[in-house]
Every structure is written in structure tokens, then in C-alpha cells.
Amino acid sequence: QSVLTQPPSASGTPGQRVTISCSGSRSNVGSDTVNWYQQLPGTAPKLLIYSNNQRPSGVPDRFSGSKSGTSASLAISGLQSEDEAEYYCAAWDGSLNGYVFGTGTKVTVL
């Protein structure tokens, strides 16, 4: 059902840098801005990055986003134990005329 493709898992030790990819198409990532969400177990997704690379107030600058063509990435620098969560990318899809989400990436802090 998910239109955007992400790796199922990623991991790192505390302090390391972890990168998560998000692959889409011309009708979504390629033509609109990408947003990223962090979801802790049992809670609603929280907006982490909007408009490709903007952080809402309160989000640490350890989190950064980028986009190129039909792909986007989320980077977590200086990984911390509290970063262990599921991460989703999302974007508007002009062909489907709806908002689409990624498949999700589980980040584990070793």
C-alpha cells in the first residue's frame, strides 16, 4: 500500500551517524516537498522534518533532511538512545491526488 520505499531497518552505536533513504517517483518526491516523521511505540507520528530540510521548533539539529530528484534522505548525527524509533517519509502525490507515506524504517541504537 505504501508508495514510497524505505529500508526496513537501520542501526548504529551512540554517537554514530545514520542515514535513511526514501525512494519515490516523479509524481510525489520528484514534484513536491518531503516530510519526515518519528514514531515511538504506541504514539502518533511526530513531524521531524518538513519541506525537505526544515526542522520544526524543538527538533534537535542532529536531524537533517535532503532531497535530490525522486529520492530523499534523513540523517541522524550523534545517534542517541532516545532516537530508537520508526521513521517515515511522506509527500503529496499529484497523480493519486493524495498524501503518501513511506514503508517505514526501524532505527535501532546498538
Next chain:
Amino acid sequence: QVQLQQSGPGLVKPSQTLSLTCAISGDSVSSNSAAWNWIRQSPSRGLEWLGRTYYRSKWYNGYAVSVKGRITINPDTSKNQFSLQLHSVTPEDTAVYYCARLVGGAPDIWGQGTMVTVSS
């Protein structure tokens, strides 16, 4: 700050209508810069956007292809809330349902989520 509070039953029988409400505080359902969305999440379908309602001099709605024909999202300006109705539900509609505000292209504020099970 903006908060969304969801309410509605957690158990619905097959073929019946799922109904949820999302009460808004700190913003207006009639805002000219926000859209009010329903999104659901299940292990089999992941995060799935269902639809939205928004006001831009008049009311507009938009629905996902996957549920079009079965879904209605309505604003209630008198109570500053919006609702979801999903008709003719099946066990495939079992999921956690979220309401969310979309501003500037991103759902930024989410409700607490409601686990809805479709079962007899």
C-alpha cells in the same frame, strides 16, 4: 497550542459504519491555511492517508482512491471539529485511526489515535 482530541467507538461490526470525531483546540476548522485529515495505520497497510476537508472561501473535500465511495469527512463549525464516516467496513479496515492538521504541506499536529477493530 493546537491540540486534536479524538473520540469514537473502538469496535465496529462488519458492514456497519465507522464514525470518529476530532475536536480542535487552538485553531479553527474554518482556517484558510489548514486542512483537516484522517490517516490510519495497520501492520498490513502501513500509514495510509484517507482524506481531508478544508475551507478556502468554500468547503472542499478530497479522498483516497482506496476508500472513495465509502468515506465521508465533514466539518462541524459549531463545535470546531470534523468527523470521519467509513461505510460498509470489513476486517481490512481494522487499524489505528488518526486525525491530523495539515499546514504548509505537512501534517504537523496529530490526534492521540483510536484503535478501531472491525469484528462481529
